[in-house]
Amino acid sequence: MKIAIVGTGYVGLVSAACFAELGHTVCGVDIDAAKIRKLKEGISPIYEPGLEELIVSGLKSGRLTFTTELTEALPGCSIVFCAVATPPGEGYKADLRAVFTVAKTVAERTESDIVFVTKSTVPVGTGKKCEELITETLKARGATFRIPVVSNPEFLREGMAVPDTLMPDRIVVGVNHDEGAKELMEELYRPITRVGKPIVFMTRESAEIVKYASNSFLATKISFINMLTELTEKTEANIRDVAMGIGLDNRIGPRFLHAGIGYGGSCFPKDVKALLATGKELGVPMDIIEATDRINFRQRQRFFDRILKSLPARATVGIWGLSFKPKTDDMREAPSLDLLPALVRNGHTVRAYDPAAMETARPLLPKEIVYVDDLFAAADKADAVVLLTEWDIFRGVDLNELKRRMKGADLFDGRNVYEPKEVVRASLIYHGIGIC
């Protein structure tokens, strides 16, 4: 099948490369000309394991192309995906301007019937608004093409985006009374459903809600365990044991019960807040989600206050990890964006190392930060080292070597990855979260 994907960011680019890998013919469209130039040369503009290889093989096979011109991409396509960003707008409502621009442009430029699919995360009711906009635009140009609007939310995790796209837990498709569009979506995803992955059809509105509900539920699990860290810190309890004790219950499960400095990234914080905004708009209380958001903010602040209070004047602080999570260079809502400026403001010297995100981080962080190209170099003569992102390379670090390189002895473990006993054995002082 021939398709176009508008927006070649983390979602659109991975989808484009994976659909091409699965045998479809895909054209990726983006307004960012520099990005498209790189892509045409087979260079991935983002760090995502396995992605560049797929781009190169897609280009070679001729099934994957890129352009800045939507008009070039549309001819012959059965489906056009909208995968542009929906960042927080006024009052944390999702900013849908890019989605509406794409919907309108498709209606202005298409010369045949085409299914318009929103892969971007959009609040309930957006599909209906796109449909109205498309109908209006077609009417204005006197065209009678059929452009049904389908919702197909994306659930990939950055760092795991390629396997998540090729082998998703489920594919959710929201279609309202359009058998033709439903059949096309079935055909598109057949290479994945054929190997046993489920595709579930529902109304467009249900599919739109599923996306926000999934992310908010996962965020709530994280905030739930983080809420308990305040309790375990004041008692003889250990949050790891508590999480294990809870998670072994099959009804609950162990995942997303890992205490730490809270969630960040391009999705959880914005989607939680956008669901709150939708609730407010429709007069529906969202008490649990409100608490999830509040706890996440407090958790990060509590840990950062502990660090700032413990440091001597004009300290040197080694930072391990800048991206919001491992295996990505994405800096959106990363904890480092709060902590590092606070350290600099307080007169401290910051030496930072991240395996992939230093280039994306640099323009977002104070110019005083010293970037180094190895984890021990970040710890050199440091009064304290703070782990912010649990990249594998930090997990297995030689703690004795770390102690030798440092001036002080404080190790702040923002992700609870180290064994406190081992840290103490290396003559370091362990500061975890929820561990007494």
Ligand SMILES: NC(=O)c1ccc[n+]([C@@H]2O[C@H](COP(=O)([O-])OP(=O)(O)OC[C@H]3O[C@@H](n4cnc5c(N)ncnc54)[C@H](O)[C@@H]3O)[C@@H](O)[C@H]2O)c1
């Ligand atoms: N990043 C994730 O892990 C993830 C996971 C699931 C869902 N989502 C959702 O998917 C959507 C996209 O997220 P992302 O992280 O890929 O965003 P992104 O910022 O990485 O990419 C968006 C791309 O769209 C392009 N763009 C913007 N306006 C355009 C236009 N009018 N025409 C063509 N291109 C345009 C931008 O240049 C950019 O390359 C968002 O709604 C997000 O919430 C993201």
